[in-house]
Amino acid sequence: MNHAANTETVNATENSFESAKDPVKESSQEITMVEAVNLAMAYEMRMDENVVILGEDVGTNGGVFRATDGLKAEFGLRRVMDTPLAETLIAGITVGMASQGLRPIAEIQFMGFIFATMEHIICHAARLRNRTRGRLSCPMVLRAPFGGGIHAPEHHSESTEAIFAHTAGLRVVVPSSPVRAYGLLLAAIRDPDPVIFLEPKRIYRISKQTIEDNGEALPLDVCFTLREGQDITLISWGAMILETLQAANQLTESGHSVEVIDVATISPLDIDTILSSVKKTGRCVIIHEAAKNCGVGAEISAQISERALLSLQAPIKRVTGYDTIMPYFRNEKYYMPSTKDIVKAAMETLHYE
Amino acid sequence: MSNEGRNPELRAQFDINYYQFLDNQGTLKNSLPTYLEDDKLQVALYRQMVLTRLLDAKCIALQRTGKMGTYPSTLGQEAVGVGIGYAMTKQDVFAPYYRDMATQLIRGVKIKDILLCWGGDERGNQSEQTPFDLPCCVPIATQVTHAAGIASAIKIRHEKHAVVSTLGDGATSRGDFAESINLAGAWQLPLVVVINNNQWAISVPREVQTAAQTLAQKGIAGEVRCEQVDGCDVLAVYDAVKRALAHAYEGKGPTLIEAITYRLCDHTTADDATRYSPSDGLKKGWEKEPIKRYRSFLHSKKLWDEHKETALFEQCEQQINTAVQEYLDTEPQPPEAMFDYLYEELPRSLKEQRQQLIDKTREAQP
Structure with a gap:
């Protein structure tokens, strides 16, 4: 359910498709936050073959907000995976993949549907390193659009970041601009521990900023x-x-x-x-x-x-x-x-x- | 049943095959595949089942004497774990539940580590011998979803090994199981899922858990190859897992195996099965138990005798006692170790709490 979201996306979709596809394109560009999310994932997927994307509608459709637009075309089915419609499964297989050294980025379509993932996030992703005294770790990112203000149906507007903040072993990261979305998402993907990356969808396309697609991350754990x-x-x-x-x-x-x-x-x-x-x-x-x-x-x-x-x-x-x-x-x-x-x-x- | 007048595309027929080599008396009912006609392997399977049972008894004794925490016994289900453990290769990955000590031992986990784990020490899961296996999983059926993720990773990387995951009969009621089976079929994952159907989910019997006639048939809806085996016949379990793994290695997809056993023990040491488990069920369960029938089989093949039996028991007791001593001699981790594996590097905000704990611990010491 994303009526409001889809109608706004046509132009941005085309732009981000081009920027994601062409690695040698002029690296400095004016883009929206959702395009910055796309750009960061594309950059890191080119740099690290362990980075994979999974979720509902992330493949050919490019995600309901177009955050993964063009990525399946560039990186193929094995690295950009449309999963069955099951959030518990998405979180669980993401934990399994990360335990073996992949760096999966899972998309939960809306934060209102994140609750089905919580057993895997809280009981496993956050604990795998601790439980095995460092033998295994869980370098995964769980992305989810969150927050209100886009006239969406029920369950599409909540902000429940505090639930995750209460759990040791996780990082909870929220960008507030295209520049910070790009830099913080790169940092989240490279982080050796699980990161819940919450994207405020109300500002996905509200403004543009100039971004150098140079792979430079911003620091986590700092204001x-x-x-x-x-x-x-x-x-x-x-x-x-x-x-x-x-x-x-x-x-x-x-x-x-x-x-x-x-x-x-x-x-x-x-x-x-x-x-x-x-x-x-x-x-x-x-x-x-x-x-x-x-x-x-x-x-x-x-x-x-x-x-x-x-x-x-x-x-x-x-x-x-x-x-x-x-x-x-x-x-x-x-x-x-x-x-x-x-x-x-x-x-x-x-x-x- | 006649199919006349129906749309043939809407019709499907299913069979669940049941495999057994040894009956309750240990008589060979079906001829063995050549890879099971191996005296050394046949004896090894027996030795491992005996080690598992003796260690199991020791674990219960340690719990009863306050030297270990709550422990889930494997009594009567040794053939499942041992069959799986011997069928797997080192490259395969194991995603166990919590009644899987038998397989973990074969994978290389030390007895001391098993004891540490149930004795309340995370270092029991640190086992260097099993770098990619998951530790035993307490939340029901979630390990199967992780296994599906590991199998996906194998496929993404074009590797050739496979994943084995285990669960109990009650766990087949959970969404994690159903969602993973569905994915395994959809993505043709190199995944083998083994249900230890020991007839009980704590106090709830198998027939209350589901109306399905078999648990194996839960694979059919996901187009997952599925079968039942006599889970008290170690040869049948070994064979089923071996065939399933071969299938997976060839890229032909997942298998669901329902191994039928009977829980001859309480759910855990914190449980009292006499409150709900009828004694005639337990009596019938003992008639099927895996070790006695397998010993008869080895005797009939002249591979085993009383002398060997006595020597094996002595050897196992010694091995277990040495490990128990190592476990009891292991000092607990320092209190601040609770901070040391939360993240690869401890965030600044937690360093202060860690130091507070160290200071508090020092103050408490005389």
Whole structure:
């Protein structure tokens, strides 16, 4: 079910097909995030024959969002595999492949269908190295589009990254731009341990950036400081970076100096970057689309309280989705945090005495 | 049944073949293939079954005396594990469940490692002798899905070996099993799946588990070659797995084997089967058990006698006792070892917790 997604993809599909097919093409190009995902996988598949792709509709169709477009044509059936329609199976065979030294990239079509994979991810992918004291490992990537805002049917809009962040042995990575999608996905594929790579589909095609297809990865396990400032720290990841940056612009216009941190790797968390920022600004708002209760924002907030309480000049605020079920799409805009919500929370934090 | 008037394309007929060489008394019912007419192999199969049974008894004793954790016995099912272990080559990959000590020993896992594993120490799964085999798998049937993935890797790499995975009868009710069988057929994977149908999933009997007349027929829907064997006849198990592997090596695809056994023991040492298992079932199970009938067979072939039997028992006891001592002498890992294999390199955020544990442990020491 991806009506909204498919109708937008025609032009991008053709572009990304060309870029994926031709390795000697001009390496600097303006592309969307979903094209950057495609480009990263194509690059690494050319470099490492152990990299394979599997999932539902990833072959001839190129994935329902076209993330794997053109890859079957270039790398063939044995490396780009349409699986039966069974998410548990996809995760399980990915673990099996990775245990033998392949570097599989599995696509789960939407994060709403990721729950069938969880026994394999939590009980096996995350534990194989630990269980065998390093004899076997699980260098796999599980990719899934996630988050709301594209008017999709039920189960196509949730943000449940915290469930994976709670599991030791995994990395949970969320890009927020084409550049970070390219660099972080390359890093995820090369990482010797399992990575849950969650792609905010609302921003798959919202903007383009110039990317050098040079195979340079970005570091995992670190936050990216997108904007430096003195008065307040805004912390977010994924699609909400868009609204967070818009809020930062408005706050700047009203005379505030705003620092913006893109967490990027949700787990393991780079708390040091967050702490040094909050110690500098003394004020902090955490923004995420996921529900508030036990969300990743709660963990960040707790760690700041434990380690930087005396630097705080105002209580930490969280701007998040509600602790409800994501409404059907007529009302999804009321669920998702807005730029206005972020500005309001930031102003309250800035003016707290 | 007449097929007249039906669309022939909608009609399919299925047979499940049942294989047995030795009956309950150890009498040869069918002639053996030449590769089984091998005195050395025939004796080796017996020796391994006896070693397995004696080690099994020792494991239960260690658990009962507080020297080991919960342990799943293999009593009565030794022929399945030994048959599989001898049929496989070193290059093949094994993806076991948790009642597979017999095969693991043949694959090269040390007795000490088996004891460490059930004695609560991850180092039992570190076995260098089996670099690519999976460790024993606790979540039901998930190992079969991993095996399908390993078989896919073999196919992707154009390699020629195969994967063997095992599961219990209850595990055939799980989606992981069904999804893997479906994939194995669709992708023609070099995969051999062996069901140890020991009639019980803890307390739930085989007939409550499914209405299917056989478990082997669960392969038919996925177009997977399938058959039943007498799982208490080590020759039949060996032969079935050997044929299935040959089939896989030739690129002809997967096989599902239902090995019919009877669990002569509790599910694990934490279970009490007298609460649910009728005694007449157990009595019939003992009539079929694999070692006695196979000993009769070897006696009839003049390959075995009482003298050899006594010597074998002594040898096994010594081997087991040495390993038990090694296990008991193995110091536990340091507490901070719980951090040391989470990731290839410990993330910065976890280094602090690791140090906290070290400090706490030091403080606790006198």
